Amino acid sequence: MVEIDTPAADPVALRIAMVERLRDWDVIGSEPVEAAMRAVPRHVFVPDAGLDQAYAFNPVITHRDAAGVAISSASAPGVVAGMLEQLAVRPGHHVLEIGAGTGYNAALLAYLVGEAGRVSTVEYKKDVAADARAALRKAGYPNVTVVCGDGWFGYAENAPYDRITVTAGAWDVAPAWWDQLSEGGRLLVPLRMRGLTRTVALEREGDILVSRSVEECGFIPMRGVGEVAEQNVRIGPDGDIVLRVDDGRQVDADALVGALDHAPVVVWTGVHVPFGMFDRLDFWLAGLDGYCRVLPWRTAVEEERLVAAAYSWGSMGFFDSGTVAYLTMRPHDEADDSSVPSSELGVCAYGPDGQAMASRVANRIQEWEQDDGQRTDIRIEVHPITAPRPADARLVVDKKHTRVVVRTARSSQQ
Secondary structure, three states: OOOOOOOOOOHHHHHHHHHHHHHHOOOOOOHHHHHHHHHOOHHHHOOOOOHHHHOOOOOEEEEEOOOOOEEEEEOOHHHHHHHHHHHOOOOOOEEEEEOOOOOHHHHHHHHHHOOOOEEEEEEOOHHHHHHHHHHHHHHOOOOOEEEEOOHHHOOHHHOOEEEEEEOOEEOOOOHHHHHHEEEEEEEEEEEEEOOEEEEEEEEEEOOEEEEEEEEEOOOOEOOOOOOOOOEEEEEOOOOOEEEEEOOOOOOOHHHHOOHHHOOOEEEEEEEEEEOOOOOOHHHHHOOOOOEEEEEEOHHHHHOOOOOOOOOOOOEEEEEEOOEEEEEEEEEEOOOOOOOOOEEEEEEEEEOOOHHHHHHHHHHHHHHHHHOOHHHEEEEEEEEEOOOOOOOOOOEEEEOOOEEEEEEEEEOOOO
16 A cells, blocks of 8 residues: 555645645646545545545445455545546536445535536445445535436436546446437546456547547446446466456356466567556457456465466456466566666466467567557547447447447657
């Protein structure tokens, strides 16, 4: 946990320190968002957390289900601030929030719209909605409308909305959000695309929604009618690897049982990345069959039963029949005088087709480098599912109601 260095656990001092750090990191870039985060007392919305935890830079889990899985949380302050910047709320706006959570974000929205505006927030879980309503009253924002219901249907009673913001990972764009968005309005949604999640600010262009900004993020998946659950599939005799698979794709877990009985095959790509950063690579990889996320058990890595993944949590990965693969890295010794350390990307695969799968993924990583993928802009379009399927897109993901189209182009900032 990242803590804030203040001499005493004073909520005002902690809040100011939190905001100043976010501003220094360029997470907060506008005066309205800075003012809102300075004014709204976050600790009121996470009463079971200590003050230091309430104003640290980590999410705070507030509700779990019977199995102990987190179902509601206060997002990390940096995520909250970043989404507010993307949403660009103005005084007088009518705003709909899907997923009240603790109520903290709704309070920030209420501050931003001012007395002339209106905020409605919809929460799926009854007890979560009740807690959010109570916290909003306590914090001084009783005029926020808190509705217990399925956010998939929006809240038609107060429509249309200048801004709609979704605070849970959404597998699809609900028709109700599209219908309840005013002309010139903006929809901000953490959109799931084959296991990728990006917070996408969308506005209408004719018959489609087009991104105005795209930011990396992670959210608890949305519940209700629009829910499509991620699958977590353990493989290996000791369950040393978890495959996290999205979009309702089926996994033959039985076929993968013996994958880890095979020696690892590692193919190094010759692609070097500074600090192990490889932005946008996942959009290139997600077009390959069997794309998923792979989470190796840390103990198995420490005991050298598994090759370490690219990140501490795991990495992008793939499965196919009895084989699984994921990205790995090794330090790269610079041949020149560059002071920037870099790593070489590689692909580790287990299973009978390990060599072929690792080589296929390595080739795609090399294509990403040849395309100068690190320096591309991402444009995400949301089309009706009945629209023609484009042939020139980087990635096309069909949902129930919409077709998500991802396009790439050289960055205009070059």
